[in-house]
Amino acid sequence: MLRVGLLGAGRIGQVHAVNIAGHDRSALVAVADVNTEASGKLAAQFGAEVRTSEEILADSGIDAVLVATSTDTHSDLIEAATAAGKAVLCEKPVDLSLARAKACKVKADASSVPVMIGFNRRFDPNFATLRAALAAGEIGRAELLSVTSFDPSPPPLSYIRVSGGLFRDMMIHDFDMAGFIMGDAPVRVHAAGSSIVDPAIGAAGDVDTAVVTLTYGDGRLAVIRNSRRAVYGYDQRLELLGSGGLLSAANMLENTVSKATAQGVVSAKPLFFFLERYMPAYAAEWSAFVAAVLDGGEVPVTLDDGIRALALAEAATQSARTGRPVVPEI
Known part of the structure; x- marks a missing residue:
């Protein structure tokens, strides 16, 4: 069972929460958002805990994070999550800056954990x-x-x-x-x-x-x-x-x-x-990520794809x- 922390409780985070909680091989453990009212509501809906992003990344019992925060935070969170040994599914784009996205890839590649970019289509x-x-x-x-x-x-x-x-x-x-x-x-x-x-x-x-x-x-x-x-x-x-x-x-x-x-x-x-x-596509995307992490396969959409x-x-x-x-x- 993949234990997951969701970073971001906005519209797209809510879509991902449904798929994480509804999958038979993953569990939504914690939700973080700068809007604590939004994270509290979403966490309560799925029986998860409300935590900060820092608390989620520091929790060794959480295996993976899904990044659904604002774009300007994506690279920082990918780097922090991979440094903490957590698999990452990050919504597109990797960053607003190509140079910053390439720098993120260098740091993420230093870890052995999977990183997948969310091109659901x-x-x-x-x-x-x-x-x-x-x-x-x-x-x-x-x-x-x-x-x-x-x-x-x-x-x-x-x-x-x-x-x-x-x-x-x-x-x-x-x-x-x-x-x-x-x-x-x-x-x-x-x-x-x-x-x-x-x-x-x-x-x-x-x-x-x-x-x-x-x-x-x-x-x-x-x-x-x-x-x-x-x-x-x-x-x-x-x-x-x-x-x-x-x-x-x-x-x-x-x-x-x-x-x-x-x-x-x-x-x-x-x-x-x-x-x-695209709801069926989001569900299939999450299934592909779970399979890659738990079964040891390659993620189907890589950081290289996101950078390209x-x-x-x-x-x-x-x-x-x-x-x-x-x-x-x-």
């Missing part, structure tokens, strides 16, 4: 099936990947100001997905972004609409499209063109009923919120600012 059954079909040679060689990721509405401006920007906060999932599908890192990143959803986002120094093209060393291409506004729901799609065919993963809809009449064909909208869309995605995010941020292609620092 790899565990979505649709995306995982698409990747497996590619690996099985069902469409030949991958040539052109298209990733669509549109949020139904922007987050609050208070979040935008501390998020690190759309490329580090939102599109970083898609950078990781491109690596997951294409198998390696691009040699060039070209990005364009604007603030057309909400001018206040632009005034805060961010963009809300962006397109990025990734060019790989062998000529393959990936195109990523992000928007903070899709009024019809949470739009998450993949399309992969190969030398022998096409693979695509469509949206998850509110239901599978469609109506066809002389006026046209109508179906349900996509699921509206990311938690509805962050490097692409930094390159895209620079490219969008200058209008020029950028070689990522991977």
Whole structure:
């Protein structure tokens, strides 16, 4: 049984608490958050103790921690946890700074404990099936990947100001997905972004609409499209063109009923919120982490993966600012 301390009791911490407590091979032992009301409520819900992060890290009876705190604390907590001999599952991104993330990896690598980065979309059954079909040679060689990721509405401006920007906060999932599908890192990143959803986002120094093209060393291409506004729901799609065919993963809809009449064909909208869309993926992600720690296998999403995605995010941020292609620092 994996005894787990949860660092962070916010929205995503609450999702993870459900999976930790509900898994037959893990137990939620303690919860920490700077908001003691939030940690107290979550701990009471699952029969865990309220502690500080320092107390959790110092407890030799806790085997692993899940880091769901603000991004600017991730590297510090990864370093402290691995130094204490605890396995770590840390929400994306590793850090807001690529240099800091690389320094964190050096310290974490000095320990022998597993560190996994929380890119949950790899565990979505649709995306995982698409990747497996590619690996099985069902469409030949991958040539052109298209990733669509549109949020139904922007987050609050208070979040935008501390998020690190759309490329580090939102599109970083898609950078990781491109690596997951294409198998390696691009040699060039070209990005364009604007603030057309909400001018206040632009005034805060961010963009809300962006397109990025990734060019790989062998000529393959990936195109990523992000928007903070899709009024019809949470739009998450993949399309992969190969030398022998096409693979695509469509949206998850509110239901599978469609109506066809002389006026046209109508179906349900996509699921509206990311938690509805990706709850199965979060559960599968946690199962993979537990298995890696208890059974001694490799974690499926490494610190290197997290650093690669962050490097692409930094390159895209620079490219969008200058209008020029950028070689990522991977």
